[in-house]
Amino acid sequence: EAQVTQNPRYLITVTGKKLTVTCSQNMNHEYMSWYRQDPGLGLRQIYYSMNVEVTDKGDVPEGYKVSRKEKRNFPLILESPSPNQTSLYFCASRTSGTYEQYFGPGTRLTVT
Amino acid sequence: AQRVTQPEKLLSVFKGAPVELKCNYSYSGSPELFWYVQYSRQRLQLLLRHISRESIKGFTADLNKGETSFHLKKPFAQEEDSAMYYCATSGSARQLTFGSGTQLTVLP
Numbered sequence: 235e236a237q238v239t240q241n242p243r244y245l246i247t248v249t250g251k252k253l254t255v256t257c258s259q260n261m262n263h264e265y266m267s268w269y270r271q272d273p274g275l276g277l278r279q280i281y282y283s284m285n286v287e288v289t290d291k292g293d294v295p296e297g298y299k300v301s302r303k304e305k306r307n308f309p310l311i312l313e314s315p316s317p318n319q320t321s322l323y324f325c326a327s328r329t330s331g332t333y334e335q336y337f338g339p340g341t342r343l344t345v346t
Numbered sequence: 347a348q349r350v351t352q353p354e355k356l357l358s359v360f361k362g363a364p365v366e367l368k369c370n371y372s373y374s375g376s377p378e379l380f381w382y383v384q385y386s387r388q389r390l391q392l393l394l395r396h397i398s399r400e401s402i403k404g405f406t407a408d409l410n411k412g413e414t415s416f417h418l419k420k421p422f423a424q425e426e427d428s429a430m431y432y433c434a435t436s437g438s439a440r441q442l443t444f445g446s447g448t449q450l451t452v453l454p
Contacts, residue, residue: 276444278444
């Protein structure tokens, strides 16, 4: 089954404790993105990747890092999480020939 | 930079009533427009795109370049249509820009 998976689905952590949210897709998609979803603000892009070893900042990249060492994986790294990063995070992927994005199930992160 | 505006954060209609979710965009090129839907506790999924001119689950959306709008319409709303709806547009760097979303509630 074609899908985008994220882990963990739920995470509660404390300020400053490094964490990684994994994202994996099995559709051989070139493009992958990370978004955060906040009430009243909708979906905002954090980072995106157009292919292996090619990443770029989205609209709200501060406080986040990404890497794309393999085509199927696109982890989101929070080196020193802060409470304002409490949010619902979505990973998405798409092929280069279309704008249709396939979204993961979301990761709800709480930073205390 | 491209921008997508969804003026209504919340919209409630009664079952069987027509519904229109508004979307306006700003982009100087020839954008592609999309509507994504997120049902409760589910992931976002593509509802429809303007280039396909299709009707999905009774919803349609017409691109009006003069008004830079891409409103989503359905003549008779159903309770199962209750969801968060996002309008999105393509833009520079071949990325999607999403609006802030409209939470639609269809009342019985």
